[in-house]
Amino acid sequence: MNDQAPAIEVNDLTVAYRDKPVLWDIDVQVPRGVLMAIVGPNGAGKSTLIKAMLGLVRAAAGQVLVHGRPYAEQRKLVAYVPQRGSVDWDFPTSVLDVVMMGCYGSLGWLRRPGKKERDAAMAALGQVGMQDFAERQISQLSGGQQQRVFLARALVQNAGLYLMDEPFQGVDAKTERAIVTVLQQLRAAGKTVVVVHHDLETVPEYFDWVLLLNVRRIGMGPVDEVFTEENLRLTYGGRVPFLQRRNGHLEGTKPVDDVRRPDASMAAD
Amino acid sequence: MDFFSDYTLRIVALGAAALGMTSGALGSYAVLRKQSLLGDAISHAALPGIALAFLLTGSKAPLVLVLGAAVAGWVGTLVVMKIVNATRVKEDSALGIVLAVFFGAGLVLLTVIQKRPDASQAGLDRFLFGQAATLLWRDVVMIATLGGLALGVAALFWKEFKLLAFDPDYGASLGLPMRGLDVLLTSVLVVSIVIGLQTVGVVLMSAMVVAPASAARQWTDRMGTMVLLAGGIGALAGVSGAVISSMSQHVPTGPTIVLCLTVLVLFSMALAPNRGLVWAAVRQARNRRTLHMHAVLADLNELAVQHGGAHHGHATAVLEAAHPGARHELEELEQRGWATRAGDDWSITAAGQAEALRGGPGTRGRGDDEEDAR
Numbered sequence: 001m002n003d004q005a006p007a008i009e010v011n012d013l014t015v016a017y018r019d020k021p022v023l024w025d026i027d028v029q030v031p032r033g034v035l036m037a038i039v040g041p042n043g044a045g046k047s048t049l050i051k052a053m054l055g056l057v058r059a060a061a062g063q064v065l066v067h068g069r070p071y072a073e074q075r076k077l078v079a080y081v082p083q084r085g086s087v088d089w090d091f092p093t094s095v096l097d098v099v100m101m102g103c104y105g106s107l108g109w110l111r112r113p114g115k116k117e118r119d120a121a122m123a124a125l126g127q128v129g130m131q132d133f134a135e136r137q138i139s140q141l142s143g144g145q146q147q148r149v150f151l152a153r154a155l156v157q158n159a160g161l162y163l164m165d166e167p168f169q170g171v172d173a174k175t176e177r178a179i180v181t182v183l184q185q186l187r188a189a190g191k192t193v194v195v196v197h198h199d200l201e202t203v204p205e206y207f208d209w210v211l212l213l214n215v216r217r218i219g220m221g222p223v224d225e226v227f228t229e230e231n232l233r234l235t236y237g238g239r240v241p242f243l244q245r246r247n248g249h250l251e252g253t254k255p256v257d258d259v260r261r262p263d264a265s266m267a268a269d
Numbered sequence: 270m271d272f273f274s275d276y277t278l279r280i281v282a283l284g285a286a287a288l289g290m291t292s293g294a295l296g297s298y299a300v301l302r303k304q305s306l307l308g309d310a311i312s313h314a315a316l317p318g319i320a321l322a323f324l325l326t327g328s329k330a331p332l333v334l335v336l337g338a339a340v341a342g343w344v345g346t347l348v349v350m351k352i353v354n355a356t357r358v359k360e361d362s363a364l365g366i367v368l369a370v371f372f373g374a375g376l377v378l379l380t381v382i383q384k385r386p387d388a389s390q391a392g393l394d395r396f397l398f399g400q401a402a403t404l405l406w407r408d409v410v411m412i413a414t415l416g417g418l419a420l421g422v423a424a425l426f427w428k429e430f431k432l433l434a435f436d437p438d439y440g441a442s443l444g445l446p447m448r449g450l451d452v453l454l455t456s457v458l459v460v461s462i463v464i465g466l467q468t469v470g471v472v473l474m475s476a477m478v479v480a481p482a483s484a485a486r487q488w489t490d491r492m493g494t495m496v497l498l499a500g501g502i503g504a505l506a507g508v509s510g511a512v513i514s515s516m517s518q519h520v521p522t523g524p525t526i527v528l529c530l531t532v533l534v535l536f537s538m539a540l541a542p543n544r545g546l547v548w549a550a551v552r553q554a555r556n557r558r559t560l561h562m563h564a565v566l567a568d569l570n571e572l573a574v575q576h577g578g579a580h581h582g583h584a585t586a587v588l589e590a591a592h593p594g595a596r597h598e599l600e601e602l603e604q605r606g607w608a609t610r611a612g613d614d615w616s617i618t619a620a621g622q623a624e625a626l627r628g629g630p631g632t633r634g635r636g637d638d639e640e641d642a643r
Binding site: 051056075076082086091094101104137157 | 425494
């Protein structure tokens with residue numbers, strides 16, 4: 001195996017819905033062991049990029065390599081955390097049952113999860129602070145708890161590369177802390193994590209790599225090199241509430257009548 | 270009338286139990302995947318298949334007709350998928366189109382068959398509303414065999430089908446062939462539908478797919494229990510409806526079974542614990558009374574504070590002025606030891622004051638530190 005190859009490498013990826021390109025000629029190389037945020041405005045193709053990496057949406061062109069080999073051969077190395085809104089939380093099942101789905105891939109056909117899988121699922125639930133909820137019906141969970149269940153399900157896979165679609169979307173402060181802790185544990189264990197992220201303010205705090213995306217790749221690399229005002233303006237087309245506020249802080253005296261006062265939610269939408 | 274010694278009734282009951290169990294259990298997947306209309310489209314689409322199978326082979330053997338029904342039902346499903354993928358027509362419209370067009374074609378073919386000189390032997394129109402009394406032993410054997418196979422497949426692929434129903438994208442990311450599993454599950458659903466057509470009829474067969482699962486969902490929060498329960502409810506409705514209708518040649522079976530199902534569904538929706546409407550209403554009424562009671566208690570407390578002591582009594586009418594019907598709440602408060610009465614005068618007790626200070630329901634009991642509400 002090639003130990004020097006990037007955790008994930010995407011070459012010339014193009015995705016189109018009907019005749020409109022959603023992703024245009026994207027190249028990405030994520031080194032191993034980094035926490036990378038994918039940042040960009042709504043409709044920039046952030047979720048589509050993750051789904052295309054996983055083969056969940058059809059790419060018009062392009063190639064995805066995981067640890068130097070085609071993704072199709074490396075599925076077991078990759079764990080996916082979908083947006084929590086993508087499933088019906090009134091489904092008749094328990095928290096433990098959902099988390100055990102993480103081992104369905106390695107379990108093989110016709111085999112039911114047993115004690116080993118149960119233990120792995122309970123350990124993962126403990127990692128996200130949800131061990132007391134194992135027998136809960138999933139419809140009784142709050143949004144943040146749902147997100148932690150999805151994270152636990154991916155942890156059960158014990159993968160080398162984690163792809164997460166908006167794990168911080170609309171979660172409570174406790175969940176945000178729990179997720180950040182897990183991300184740091186994963187990095188400490190040498191794993192690679194790629195996260196679609198909305199909150200520009202927390203990017204430098206939580207992540208060490210960043211991909212700026214708006215249909216095309218605007219920039220990619222270490223946060224302190226790439227996460228610049230210039231690049232963010234290119235990504236968001238000049239309207240960056242985060243930057244406006246930061247500038248206000250820096251210059252101190254800027255009156256608010258020429259810019260819309262940025263609201264408390266830092267979301268770029 | 271002796272049900273279990275009568276040969277016809279026994280056959281009818283066995284056949285209806287087998288088909289009700291199969292379509293009820295497998296219908297759970299259709300309901301959980303929000304594909305309830307798919308069953309309707311498949312069963313209607315099966316009609317031209319039955320007619321064509323008869324026209325091509327001249328045979329009315331159950332296996333031949335069921336095979337024709339299955340092929341047509343499958344083609345109907347494929348056409349729906351094709352329309353959704355290739356055009357901007359949405360799935361519900363595509364299902365409606367396929368249902369109407371295939372069913373219309375089936376009706377035309379049935380008319381053609383009946384106009385033929387040898388039409389007297391056809392009798393295929395029983396597939397419209399179902400006729401349990403026409404079931405023969407060979408029909409029951411076929412229903413039980415195919416139904417057993419379909420249920421067996423669902424049992425073998427239990428965890429994969431569960432994943433398919435809950436989160437197919439995640440399943441694909443695990444490397445499972447979700448599209449193939451989708452095809453397999455749909456095929457199994459087609460089988461469970463076509464084996465019921467002779468008994469229930471194409472028009473109402475979809476009820477056997479949707480209703481038992483909907484009723485079962487009311488009683489449980491576990492998928493395994495739901496599938497088993499739906500099978501049981503389907504079998505119960507099938508047997509009772511088929512037996513009732515087979516006692517008379519003039520009562521079509523499909524509508525009778527659907528009426529039995531309706532009773533079971535209504536019963537489940539009203540009385541199932543947690544989800545039942547009756548219990549929800551009871552809970553709501555109880556909550557409302559507790560709220561009223563605490564409002565009265567708060568006023569009693571305020572009156573006591575205003576008058577500088579708990580032992581200053583107030584007439585019922587004083588509290589009725591602010592809370593019409595307060596008499597009942599006061600009696601409830603007395604029972605809990607939060608208020609005492611002397612004649613018609615009410616006053617708050619020490620325990621009542623403590624309760625009033627703690628605040629009413631809704632200001633307590635939120636121990637969880639989750640900020641975001643569902």
